[in-house]
Amino acid sequence: MEFRALRLLTLLGLLFVEPGFGQRGDMDVGEWLREKAELLNAFGDKLKDVRALEARLNATVDQLTGQKAEVDRLREENEGSTRAPRVAFSASLADFGEIYKGPCTDKTLIYKRVFSNTGDGYDQSTGVFTAPVCGLYFFSFSTYGYNTHVTGAILMKNGARQVSTYDGLAADGSDGAGNAVALQLVAGDAVHMELWDGGRVFDNLNGHTTFSGFLVFPA
Template identity: 40%
Template sequence: MASQTEMKLRDAKTKLEEQEVDIASLKRDVGELVKHWDRVGGNISEIEERLDTTERQLREREEKLEDLESETGAAFNATQKLLTLYKKELSHLNSTARELEVKVEARLNATETQLEANLTEIQNDSGAFSTKLNDQEAGFDGFRNVKRLTAKVNAKVAFSATIIESNDVFTGPGTNSTNNILIYNRVFTNIGFAYNSKTGIFTARLKGVYHFSFMTFGYNGHTSGAILVKNRHYQVSTWQFTGSDNSDTTSNTVILELNAGETVNIILWKGGKIHTSVFSGFLIFPTL
């Protein structure tokens, strides 16, 4: 009995020692907790505020995400409806295109048939016309020949004009060999009106062969002479140096082939001067 009591006392003592160890350990833990609280205890309220703010932001983002999902769903539904409508329109257009294709093909076939009939009729008419044209061709050729001969007979061109030194016209001395145009202002003859007494220029009205002649008369104080030009290009000229005699006379003649619209006129040599001059020309015969 005593031994059992002693054993119980030893067990109780052992447990008491273990509890003392546990209590010491708890004291150390509490001390550590007190120290940790001293270190972070002042930041607990700030951390709680941050947690609250983060929670609010998360809720706001969640609400926005829900709104975005709703908008996306509505847009998707609208797109689906629009796509369905487009499919219906495309089907209608395809049907209309097929109907038009059938109508156009029928119209083309009818037009082709009509054109073939018209072509046959034109070919028949053309054959009859060719026969009639062959019958009349000889008469037309004769008529054209008569017309050409009549035109040749009526082609009459001839002129003759003179210039005398005066204050009204230029007779020199020339200072520029390209612009010293002599204007023969006194006209004797101008059949066909090819010569212009205002400009001194002869303009061919018909294509043909023409005869031109010119004469110059000057005193010994200046060189006497002139140049006949065609379309501003030199052709033939006269030239007489000053000498011991009191006057000088020069002349020249040329035959030119002109096209309709080409021009002929007389200009002075540079430094030249005349007292009087005659310029004449006429159509020898027209050419085709």
């Protein structure tokens, strides 16, 4: 309705302002009005096209805004993951020659040959890994020994037994075993390996008796 009123007013304006309109004896007034109406119709169609284009542009802007928000979210997640602490270590018992450990009073195994120690959680002077941050940690270990003694070791968390390997006296010449566990630790928790009472393990540069761990994810 408003558009028709605007068209009518425009036509009336053209009637009053058209130069020399009173002298157009050779032009049919009806034809002239039809031409002006066609121009107005064409203008209305163009206006519709502009509005449709504007709607599409607004939709595109909304889509790009949503995509930018998603990119920002992913960037924040990635920055958060890169800021997460990196903790991992791996070591074997002997750093040169051959070593027999046990039987002994101090049953703590001190792994001297350190392959990696990202985050400096493992202390090669004591054999103890201390958790630098709270989180879920994964530990694995292997033991090797001969049939003259019990062979195996126990993974200890804050002085409490968790998991172990064990092989008693047997007719075979040697025995090897391994085990693993995932532990929830808080910062400062201590994890180390101990021999069984009366036990013994063997290692050389082939790395038979090992101890490894890493942070799966922080708490």
